[in-house]
Amino acid sequence: MKRLRGALLGIAGIVLLGVLWEGYKALAPAIGVKIGAITVLPRTSDAAMPHLATMLQRALDPVTAAAGSPPLWTAVLQASLFTVSIAAVSWVVGVIVGFLIATLMQRFRTAESALLPWVVLSQTVPLIALAPLVKRWGSLVHFGAFDWQDWMSVALIASYLAFFPVSIGALRGFASPEPAHLDLMRAYGVGWWRTYLRLRVPASVPYLVPALRLAAANAVIGTVVAEVSIGLSGGVGRMIIEFAQTGSSDPAKQWAPIFGAVLVGLVAAGAVALLGLALHKYRRNEVTA
Amino acid sequence: MSESSAELAVSVAEVGKVFPARKGGGVSALEAVSVDIAAGEFVSLIGPSGCGKSTLMRLVADLDSPSSGTITVFGKSARQARRDQDYGIAFQQAGLLPWRTVRENIELPLQLHGVGKAARRARASELIELVGLGDFGDRHPDQLSGGMQQRVAIARSLAESPRLLLMDEPFGALDEMTRERMQTELARLRAETGAAVVFVTHSIPEAVYLSDRVVVMSPRPGRIVQVLDMKLGGAEDRTDALREDAHFFERVSAVREALHGDPASAARARGAETR
Ligand SMILES: Nc1ncnc2c1ncn2[C@@H]1O[C@H](COP(=O)(O)OP(=O)(O)O)[C@@H](O)[C@H]1O
Ligand SMILES: [Mg+2]
Numbered sequence: 309m310k311r312l313r314g315a316l317l318g319i320a321g322i323v324l325l326g327v328l329w330e331g332y333k334a335l336a337p338a339i340g341v342k343i344g345a346i347t348v349l350p351r352t353s354d355a356a357m358p359h360l361a362t363m364l365q366r367a368l369d370p371v372t373a374a375a376g377s378p379p380l381w382t383a384v385l386q387a388s389l390f391t392v393s394i395a396a397v398s399w400v401v402g403v404i405v406g407f408l409i410a411t412l413m414q415r416f417r418t419a420e421s422a423l424l425p426w427v428v429l430s431q432t433v434p435l436i437a438l439a440p441l442v443k444r445w446g447s448l449v450h451f452g453a454f455d456w457q458d459w460m461s462v463a464l465i466a467s468y469l470a471f472f473p474v475s476i477g478a479l480r481g482f483a484s485p486e487p488a489h490l491d492l493m494r495a496y497g498v499g500w501w502r503t504y505l506r507l508r509v510p511a512s513v514p515y516l517v518p519a520l521r522l523a524a525a526n527a528v529i530g531t532v533v534a535e536v537s538i539g540l541s542g543g544v545g546r547m548i549i550e551f552a553q554t555g556s557s558d559p560a561k562q563w564a565p566i567f568g569a570v571l572v573g574l575v576a577a578g579a580v581a582l583l584g585l586a587l588h589k590y591r592r593n594e595v596t597a
Numbered sequence: 598m599s600e601s602s603a604e605l606a607v608s609v610a611e612v613g614k615v616f617p618a619r620k621g622g623g624v625s626a627l628e629a630v631s632v633d634i635a636a637g638e639f640v641s642l643i644g645p646s647g648c649g650k651s652t653l654m655r656l657v658a659d660l661d662s663p664s665s666g667t668i669t670v671f672g673k674s675a676r677q678a679r680r681d682q683d684y685g686i687a688f689q690q691a692g693l694l695p696w697r698t699v700r701e702n703i704e705l706p707l708q709l710h711g712v713g714k715a716a717r718r719a720r721a722s723e724l725i726e727l728v729g730l731g732d733f734g735d736r737h738p739d740q741l742s743g744g745m746q747q748r749v750a751i752a753r754s755l756a757e758s759p760r761l762l763l764m765d766e767p768f769g770a771l772d773e774m775t776r777e778r779m780q781t782e783l784a785r786l787r788a789e790t791g792a793a794v795v796f797v798t799h800s801i802p803e804a805v806y807l808s809d810r811v812v813v814m815s816p817r818p819g820r821i822v823q824v825l826d827m828k829l830g831g832a833e834d835r836t837d838a839l840r841e842d843a844h845f846f847e848r849v850s851a852v853r854e855a856l857h858g859d860p861a862s863a864a865r866a867r868g869a870e871t872r
Contacts, residue, residue: 488692491660497680498709506709510696590696592739 326360333357358560363567366560380561384547384568391531391543392572398463399527399576402470403520409471410478414508415500420479427475435468436530439537458540465538466530470523477519481512513590520583524576532569544568605672606761606793607634607657612666613818614652625818626652630666632812632821636760639787639794641804641811643852649819650797654765657795658686670761682710684761685754685792689769691746693738693753700725700734703752710757724752727786744775751783755790762787765797777840780806784835801856805829805848806839813855823855 333352340356341349350356358366367384370377409427413420435442442465446456485507493503535545547565555562584591614627626649634640642650655661656668659675670678678684685706693702703721712720725734728748738746747767754762767783768776780803787794787807798804804811805827813822827848829839839845 486690486692488688488690489694491655491688492686492692493709494660495658495679495684495686496706496709497682502709506705507694510694513696589737592695592737 329357330360333359355556355559358563362560363563366558367564367567380564384544384564387542387544387547387565388568388572388575391528391535391545391569392575394459394463394535394543395466395524395527395531395572395576396579398466398531399470399524401463402467402472402523402527403474405467406471406474406519406523407478409475410482411504413475413479414482414504424479427472430468431472435465436533436537439465439534443538458538459542461538462531462534462540462543465534466527469526469530473519473522473526474516477515477522478512481515482508484515485511510590513587514593517580517584517587517591521577521580524580525573528573528576532572544572604636605633606636606638606670607632607795608669609633609653609657610667610669612653612656612663612668614649614656614661615664627656627663628818628820630819630821632824634793634795636671637791637793639796639807639809641796641798641808642814643798643801643804643811643856644814644819644822645816645856646799648814648816650799650814651765652819654763654795654797658684658763678761682706682757683759684763685757685759686763687747687750687754687765687767689766691738691743691750693746693749695738698735698737699730699741699749702738702749703756705753706756720756724755727755727789728752729782742775744771744779747771747779748782751786755786755792758790760792762792762794762796764794766799767796768800768803769798776800776803777837781835781837783807788831788833788835801849801852802840805845805852806835811852813852825851825855 332349336349336352338351338353340347340351354362367381368379371380371383409423413423439461442461443458446458446461446464449456482504489507489511490503493507498506531543532545532548534540535543536549540546541550544565548562548569551558551562551565609630609632612627612630613625615623615625617623630649630653632640642653644650652661656663657670657675659679662675668675671683673681673683694705697705700718700721703724704717707717707720722734725731728751730745730748730752733741733745738749741749747770751764751767754764768779771779784807794807796804796807806829808827811825811827813825814820815822825848829835829842829844829848
């Protein structure tokens with residue numbers, strides 16, 4: 309019942325957004341709203357704000373006029389799939405690394421005092437801005453048949469953004485069992501490992517689920533942005549830039565990959581929500597599900 | 598090992614416990630506490646809150662170590678007894694793992710100690726019957742009342758058939774009706790298992806109803822004021838009728854007097870309260 313209401317509200321939100329778009333386009337002046345020389349609200353011309361129907365129509369047409377060009381929407385879907393795959397890899401790597409770091413910090417006090425400041429500081433280094441460097445470092449990596457690929461640089465940057473919330477969330481979760489539960493484990497005479505496995509890990513789930521959600525958002529944003537700064541083609545990030553360049557002649561086209569990026573975000577959020585449902589038995593005493 | 602120490606479940610000798618305090622010095626929670634508990638004996642620790650009942654129980658359980666004196670459990674050090682799983686334990690807060698069902702909670706100690714799945718299941722079913730939770734095996738703790746949760750905690754403490762049960766105000770959070778029913782059931786369980794019990798409470802009738810002996814303690818520092826024999830018969834005599842018995846009331850008064858009656862100790866207790 310609650311889930312149905314959520315879905316209905318979601319749909320209502322999308323419809324409202326569409327109504328706002330078309331309503332603003334119909335009512336606001338074509339040159340937008342200016343205060344002095346500053347435009348505070350966008351222009352409503354067809355070049356700046358195409359009709360929703362135009363965008364949809366454009367998505368069904370081929371990508372280019374060249375013969376055999378596939379419909380735009382399939383190209384966007386393919387690019388979205390490419391991006392979501394990289395984001396998924398980044399998420400998995402980030403979650404594993406974050407979980408391991410948190411485990412290390414939970415196991416050894418010294419590791420916590422040594423690592424935690426670096427974990428926090430890590431997020432002040434904008435690795436995305438260093439994308440060309442990452443690409444260069446990557447190109448130096450060879451062993452055996454293994455060669456560093458550009459998509460790996462993208463995944464590295466995205467997982468760098470994803471691991472942070474997981475390490476912090478898991479660390480808090482591992483520390484969350486009540487003293488009485490820890491006493492109980494001690495009374496059972498079990499050591500760190502079994503206490504970790506049977507008590508700390510399950511108890512961390514309520515802290516972990518929001519962290520996994522954040523990690524997914526970070527992985528998606530990281531992937532899309534890193535695609536652009538690394539210059540990796542094939543994903544929606546790159547496609548947004550490419551199509552924007554043809555914006556003046558074909559204004560509706562550039563909206564398709566933007567919707568693709570939104571789709572990637574929704575898929576990621578949906579996947580984590582499913583994971584949260586699968587873990588529901590560990591979340592029984594969460595107030596809000 | 599001597600004959601007599603082999604029969605002892607717990608032996609506490611001249612035990613003191615000082616907790617380090619923030620401003621130097623320390624809080625003396627227990628001082629020169631000595632008490633022996635025989636195998637199969639039910640002993641209650643009673644006293645005003647803060648008198649060190651929980652501390653004493655935690656020392657016996659080796660959840661904390663004494664500052665002075667020695668504790669032996671079944672003739673071994675408290676640490677060894679903990680390692681050997683010689684006791685079962687239950688606290689005021691049932692302390693069930695919320696993600697585990699009733700059955701899985703009861704199986705927890707067995708699982709941690711590597712008991713196989715089938716044996717675990719069989720034992721859990723047995724215990725679920727024993728504590729009267731027949732239909733609730735697959736429920737989660739949040740679906741149970743406080744009394745039922747406490748039954749699960751007791752079943753869990755019995756899982757490995759310990760010869761010693763340590764219980765820290767297990768019925769402290771229950772309403773009076775539930776509490777009396779649980780007391781009757783605990784008396785029955787104890788008769789069936791023959792385990793020695795160290796039972797912390799601050800209810801006088803509860804202590805009298807359940808115990809062979811009641812240890813009365815005074816606060817700051819925690820000391821044993823008096824040890825009273827209840828002489829209310831064996832475990833099989835702890836029926837509801839006992840609660841109406843004249844001898845029962847006589848023992849309740851005796852414990853109450855030991856707690857408040859003695860003017861010197863009463864003055865000490867008041868002094869401690871107002872400090
Ligand atoms: N971990 C601790 N650190 C410091 N003081 C403690 C600690 N545990 C108990 N105490 C102190 O020891 C005294 C006895 O506590 P406790 O054994 O819990 O009493 P009771 O169970 O009889 O109410 C109290 O004054 C309490 O403040
Ligand atoms: Mg206490």
